[in-house]
Amino acid sequence: SQQGEEDPQALSIQEGENATMNCSYKTSINNLQWYRQNSGRGLVHLILIRSNEREKHSGRLRVTLDTSKKSSSLLITASRAADTASYFCWLGDSSYKLIFGSGTRLLVRP
Amino acid sequence: SQTIHQWPATLVQPVGSPLSLECTVEGTSNPNLYWYRQAAGRGLQLLFYSVGIGQISSEVPQNLSASRPQDRQFILSSKKLLLSDSGFYLCAWSVGRTDANEKLFFGSGTQLSVL
Numbered sequence: 001s002q003q004g005e006e007d008p009q010a011l012s013i014q015e016g017e018n019a020t021m022n023c024s025y026k027t028s029i030n031n032l033q034w035y036r037q038n039s040g041r042g043l044v045h046l047i048l049i050r051s052n053e054r055e056k057h058s059g060r061l062r063v064t065l066d067t068s069k070k071s072s073s074l075l076i077t078a079s080r081a082a083d084t085a086s087y088f089c090w091l092g093d094s095s096y097k098l099i100f101g102s103g104t105r106l107l108v109r110p
Numbered sequence: 111s112q113t114i115h116q117w118p119a120t121l122v123q124p125v126g127s128p129l130s131l132e133c134t135v136e137g138t139s140n141p142n143l144y145w146y147r148q149a150a151g152r153g154l155q156l157l158f159y160s161v162g163i164g165q166i167s168s169e170v171p172q173n174l175s176a177s178r179p180q181d182r183q184f185i186l187s188s189k190k191l192l193l194s195d196s197g198f199y200l201c202a203w204s205v206g207r208t209d210a211n212e213k214l215f216f217g218s219g220t221q222l223s224v225l
Contacts, residue, residue, distance in 0.1 A: 033213055042116075042200055042216030043154075088153070090214070100146075102153035 004032070004072075004089040004101045012107040019076040021104040023089030024069075031092035032065055032072050036085045037103070043088065046074075079108045112137035116201045116217030123224050129174075129188040131220050133201030136182065141203040143184040144214070145176055148198040160184060196224045 004023040013019050023032065031050045035043040049056045049065045049072065056063045062075040076083055086103040116133045123129060135141050142161050146154040156169045158176035166176050173192050177185045184201060201217040 035214070040198070040219070040221065042218050043202075043214070044216070045213040048213060100154040100156075105151075 004091050006087065006089055006101045006104045008104060009102065010105045010107070012109065013079055015079060015081055015108055015110050017079055019079050019083070019106055019108070021074050021087055021106070023072045023074070023101070025091050026070065028067075029091045032063075033090045033092065034061075034063060034072075034074050035088045035090060035100075037088065038085045043100075046087075076106075079106075081108050081110045084108045112203075112215065114201065114203055114215055114217045116220060118220060119218065120221045121223070123191050123222065125193055125224055126190050129186070129191050129195070129222070131186040131199055131201075131222075133184045133186075133217055134182055135184075135203045138182070138203070138205060140181060141205060143178060144202040144204075145184065145186050146200040146202065148200065150197075154200065158186070191224045193224050196222055198222075 004025045007022045011019055029051055031048055033048045034046045036046050037043045047056060047058045047061055047063050049063050051067055054065060060077045063072060065072045072089060074087060084107050086105050088100045088103040090100055113136045144159045145157040147157055148154050157174060158166055158168055160166050160178045163178055163181055166178060173195060174186060174188050199220045199222055202214045204214050205212045
């Protein structure tokens with residue numbers, strides 16, 4: 001199994017701006033998923049992108065996947081204060097071991 | 111629909127006391143089950159995962175153990191808690207193999223403080 005490495009570790013933006021965070025990995029994957037965690041809560045699934053997909057949208061979320069660079073990005077457009085949370089990527093491979101990185105802590109200032 | 115229950119939400123325990131956290135899943139059968147721990151402001155550390163009754167895999171040597179006495183019940187235990195066991199514990203489940211594009215569903219977590 002492997003874990004993704006999110007970048008940056010922390011991000012502070014003004015409400016209305018776009019937020020971009022990245023996830024890099026080392027070996028092949030079947031899919032990549034992004035999760036959000038509000039402080040003191042469990043993680044919530046945001047979006048899944050398969051290894052044969054390059055881009056996926058869900059509301060204000062846009063996820064890209066570049067398998068040649070082994071990286072993914074999560075873009076949150078027109079950010080809101082409610083988007084303040086930690087964001088984690090998770091890599092789907094052939095293992096049952098589900099390992100998360102340290103995440104990106106996003107702060108959206110009103 | 112499927113739901114996951116994790117309790118208690120918060121727990122304060124003295125050093126050396128035992129621990130039992132319980133997690134149950136409803137609305138599905140033969141789920142994969144996971145216990146994670148998260149230190150304050152940090153990422154998630156996988157502690158245990160289970161692909162079936164009585165099948166437990168441990169990821170890190172520690173003061174904790176896990177059991178799966180029933181298909182949809184996952185228990186995290188300790189005989190004697192250490193200060194370092196403090197943290198936020200999360201239970202999660204998924205359906206089938208993770209490479210089959212199945213997502214994780216998380217419980218609401220237990221904040222454990224060992225004093």
